[in-house]
Amino acid sequence: MRTFRWILKPAAFIACLAPALRMAAGAFAFGGYSLGADPVAALLHGCGRWGLNLLLITLCMTPLKDLSGSLLPLRLRRMFGLYSFFYLALHFTVYVVLDQSANLAAVWQDIAKRPYITIGLLGLLLLIPLALTSTARSMRRLGRRWSELHRLIYVVAILGVWHFWWQVKRDIREPLLYACGLGLLLGYRLWKRRAAPARVSVGRLAEIDVV
Amino acid sequence: MNGNLNQRTAGAEMRKKTAAGEQGVPDKITPCGTSLSRRALLAGGAGLAAVQVLNAAAARAPGPAPGSLAYAFDAKDSVADKPNTFQDISTYNNYYEFGTDKSDPAQNAKNFRTRPWSVTVGGAAERGGTFHLEDILRPHPLEERIYRFRCVEAWSMVVPWVGFPLGDLLRRFRPTANAKFVEFKTLYDPGQMPGQRVPVLPWPYVEGLRIDEAMHPLTMMVVGLYGKLLPNQNGAPLRLIVPWKYGFKSIKAIVGIRFTATQPITTWAGAAPNEYGFYANVNPAVDHPRWSQATERRLGGGLFAPRIPTLPFNGYGAQVAALYRGMNLRRNF
Numbered sequence: 001m002r003t004f005r006w007i008l009k010p011a012a013f014i015a016c017l018a019p020a021l022r023m024a025a026g027a028f029a030f031g032g033y034s035l036g037a038d039p040v041a042a043l044l045h046g047c048g049r050w051g052l053n054l055l056l057i058t059l060c061m062t063p064l065k066d067l068s069g070s071l072l073p074l075r076l077r078r079m080f081g082l083y084s085f086f087y088l089a090l091h092f093t094v095y096v097v098l099d100q101s102a103n104l105a106a107v108w109q110d111i112a113k114r115p116y117i118t119i120g121l122l123g124l125l126l127l128i129p130l131a132l133t134s135t136a137r138s139m140r141r142l143g144r145r146w147s148e149l150h151r152l153i154y155v156v157a158i159l160g161v162w163h164f165w166w167q168v169k170r171d172i173r174e175p176l177l178y179a180c181g182l183g184l185l186l187g188y189r190l191w192k193r194r195a196a197p198a199r200v201s202v203g204r205l206a207e208i209d210v211v
Numbered sequence: 212m213n214g215n216l217n218q219r220t221a222g223a224e225m226r227k228k229t230a231a232g233e234q235g236v237p238d239k240i241t242p243c244g245t246s247l248s249r250r251a252l253l254a255g256g257a258g259l260a261a262v263q264v265l266n267a268a269a270a271r272a273p274g275p276a277p278g279s280l281a282y283a284f285d286a287k288d289s290v291a292d293k294p295n296t297f298q299d300i301s302t303y304n305n306y307y308e309f310g311t312d313k314s315d316p317a318q319n320a321k322n323f324r325t326r327p328w329s330v331t332v333g334g335a336a337e338r339g340g341t342f343h344l345e346d347i348l349r350p351h352p353l354e355e356r357i358y359r360f361r362c363v364e365a366w367s368m369v370v371p372w373v374g375f376p377l378g379d380l381l382r383r384f385r386p387t388a389n390a391k392f393v394e395f396k397t398l399y400d401p402g403q404m405p406g407q408r409v410p411v412l413p414w415p416y417v418e419g420l421r422i423d424e425a426m427h428p429l430t431m432m433v434v435g436l437y438g439k440l441l442p443n444q445n446g447a448p449l450r451l452i453v454p455w456k457y458g459f460k461s462i463k464a465i466v467g468i469r470f471t472a473t474q475p476i477t478t479w480a481g482a483a484p485n486e487y488g489f490y491a492n493v494n495p496a497v498d499h500p501r502w503s504q505a506t507e508r509r510l511g512g513g514l515f516a517p518r519i520p521t522l523p524f525n526g527y528g529a530q531v532a533a534l535y536r537g538m539n540l541r542r543n544f
Contacts (some may be wrong), residue, residue, distance in 0.1 A: 037303035101517035171411045202469040
C-alpha cells in the first residue's frame with residue numbers, strides 16, 4: 001500500500017508528465033531542447049501522439065490485471081486515462097490556438113469540412129464524460145451504469161487511431177502499428193466475453209481506489 | 212562573384228578518364244557548346260564557369276573555402292521575404308528516400324556519395340547520353356535566387372538557392388519537336404538510401420514538367436544553398452526547383468532526364484491520383500482532399516506566428532500564369 005502510494009503512483013505520474021515537460025522545454029528552448037523548424041507541428045503531433053499512447057496504455061490495464069492476477073494495474077488505470085484526456089485536450093488547444101491562431105471561424109470550417117478532424121473532435125468530446133465521472137464517488141453513484149458508460153473508451157480509441165491514420169500522407173506504418181495494438185486489445189475483450197471470467201465489480205473498483 | 216576557373220584542369224582530367232559509353236558534354240567543341248559559352252560570357256560578364264567542384268584538385272587549389280560556390284545574386288528573380296535559417300532548411304526535409312520523418316534526411320543522408328555523379332539524358336533530344344556532373348554544370352554561371360518554397364503539407368519556407376535556369380541546360384541537349392514533356396528521375400540506390408528499402412512510394416522517384424514549364428526562366432537546376440554546395444538532405448548534388456509548384460515537384464538527386472511526347476506518370480500523382488496532380492501548382496482555391504491549401508504556416512516565426520494566406524502560383528502568378536491560360540486548374544490540379 002505504502003509502496004504504491006508513495007513510490008509507484010508518483011513514478012507513474014512523473015513518467016506521464018515527462019513528454020509534456022520535454023515539449024515545454026523545447027518550446028522555451030530550455031536545457032538544449034528544441035521543437036525543430038516547425039514547433040507548432042511538433043507540439044500538435046507530440047500531444048496527439050501521447051494522448052493516443054496513453055489511451056492504449058489505459059486499455060492495457062485490464063489484460064495486465066487478468067494476466068498478473070494483481071489489481072495494481074486497475075489502480076493506475078484512471079491516471080493513464082486522465083493523462084490521455086490531458087494530452088488530447090492539449091492537442092486540440094494547440095490546434096485551435098497555435099495552428100489556427102484562435103480563428104474560430106476557420107476552426108469551425110475545418111471541423112465541418114475535414115472528416116479526420118470531425119472524428120478526432122468527436123473522440124475528444126466522448127472522453128469528457130469519462131474524465132468527469134472518473135472519481136470513486138461517481139463509480140459508487142453510477143454503479144453498473146459506470147461500467148457501461150466507460151465502455152465509450154473503446155469508441156474513443158477507434159476514433160483516435162482512425163483520426164491518426166486519416167491524416168498521414170503516405171507512410172501508414174505507424175498508424176498501422178497503433179491499429180494492430182488496438183485490434184489486439186479489443187480482440188482480447190471480445191475473447192474474454194466469450195470465456196467470461198470473473199469481472200471486478202464497480203463497487204470493488206471504488207474500494208481499491210486510492211484518491 | 213564569378214569566374215572561378217580552378218576546376219578546369221580537373222575537368223580535363225575527368226574527360227580523359229571518361230568511361231566507355233559515357234561522353235562529356237563538350238562545351239567548346241560543338242556549336243551547341245560554343246553558343247552556350249558565349250551566352251555564359253554575356254550572362255556572367257567575364258566568367259566562363261562558376262562552379263567550383265569539390266574534388267581533390269579543387270580542395271588543394273587556393274581559393275574560396277571548400278564547398279563554397281562562386282555565384283552572382285539575382286535580385287530580379289528573388290523575393291524580398293526573409294530567408295529561413297540554414298539550420299531550418301537543412302533539418303526539416305521531406306525526402307522519403309532517407310526516411311519519412313522530417314528529421315530523417317539530415318540524419319540518414321550524412322554519408323551519401325554525391326561524387327562521382329552522372330546524369331543520363333534521353334528521349335526526344337539530339338544530344339542524349341550519360342554525362343559527368345562536372346560536364347553538366349561547367350558552362351553554367353551560377354546565380355543565387357531567394358525563392359518561396361511551399362510544401363503541399365501547408366507549410367512554407369524562404370530559401371536562397373544557388374543554381375542556374377533549367378532551360379539553359381535542356382537546350383544543350385537539343386530537344387526535338389516531339390519533346391512535349393521532361394521527366395526527371397532520382398537515384399535508385401537502396402544501399403545508400405534506406406527509405407527506398409520500404410515501399411512507401413514506388414521507387415525511384417519520378418517527376419515531370421511540361422516543356423514550357425521546364426524552359427521557364429524561373430525553373431532552376433540547383434546545386435547550392437546559402438552560397439555553399441547543397442547539403443545531401445536538400446537533394447545534392449543536383450535538384451530541381453519550381454517555385455510556383457508544391458515542393459514535391461522539385462525532385463532531388465537527379466540522375467535521369469528524359470524528353471517525352473506524353474505526360475510522364477509522376478510519383479505522387481501516380482501513387483494517389485485523387486490527392487496529387489501532375490501540375491501541382493500552388494493554388495489556395497483547390498484544397499487537398501484532406502486539408503485546406505488556403506493558408507500556410509511560414510516556418511521560422513515561432514509558436515505564435517499566425518498562418519499566412521497562400522498565394523496563387525505561390526506568388527509567382529505574374530510570371531507564370533500565362534503558361535496555364537485557358538486551362539481548368541481545378542481539374543488540372
